[in-house]
Amino acid sequence: MELMRTHIGSALRAARTTQGRTLRDVARQARVSLGYLSEVERGQKEASSELLNSICMALNLNLSSVLVEVATQIKLHETPVLTVVDTNAA
Amino acid sequence: MELMRTHIGSALRAARTTQGRTLRDVARQARVSLGYLSEVERGQKEASSELLNSICMALNLNLSSVLVEVATQIKLHETPVLTVVDTNAA
Numbered sequence: 001m002e003l004m005r006t007h008i009g010s011a012l013r014a015a016r017t018t019q020g021r022t023l024r025d026v027a028r029q030a031r032v033s034l035g036y037l038s039e040v041e042r043g044q045k046e047a048s049s050e051l052l053n054s055i056c057m058a059l060n061l062n063l064s065s066v067l068v069e070v071a072t073q074i075k076l077h078e079t080p081v082l083t084v085v086d087t088n089a090a
Numbered sequence: 091m092e093l094m095r096t097h098i099g100s101a102l103r104a105a106r107t108t109q110g111r112t113l114r115d116v117a118r119q120a121r122v123s124l125g126y127l128s129e130v131e132r133g134q135k136e137a138s139s140e141l142l143n144s145i146c147m148a149l150n151l152n153l154s155s156v157l158v159e160v161a162t163q164i165k166l167h168e169t170p171v172l173t174v175v176d177t178n179a180a
Contacts, residue, residue: 001140003139003143004139004153005139006139046138049094049095050093053091053092062168063164064161064162064168067164068157074157075154
């Protein structure tokens with residue numbers, strides 16, 4: 001079962017490393033502890049909505065964009081809804 | 091500042107009421123307490139990723155669809171990124 005926090009963490013870590021920034025730098029700017037940010041990135045801790053906003057701001061990301069990316073990743077793992085097609089229908 | 095939990099709660103409540111179901115019914119099926127589900131729906135509590143999955147399953151929703159809806163709602167409130175256009179450019 002896919003966990004939202006796993007994919008939020010991955011998206012935040014990917015953004016940070018793409019920007020070539022350190023945990024320490026982003027944590028300082030977001031005013032969260034380095035350990036907290038590290039745990040969020042590894043999907044070990046649920047980020048509160050407030051601190052998620054702070055981290056997104058520190059990374060210059062829109063939360064909506066992060067959530068679209070998270071939704072896309074989760075969708076890849078979801079069981080597709082099966083539709084029954086009657087091949088004998090006229 | 092828009093909080094993710096506010097919009098997750100609204101999306102879950104909208105789905106439940108559209109289905110004509112009670113808090114008690116959905117809470118029982120998701121194996122969460124009625125008080126917990128009520129607080130999540132009102133945006134007063136962060137749902138853990140595990141319990142969010144349970145609630146989505148009880149409502150027969152894909153988590154990815156919920157997150158797309160949440161992202162859409164949050165995007166409505168985000169400050170658009172402004173692009174500087176040089177109108178004197180050749």
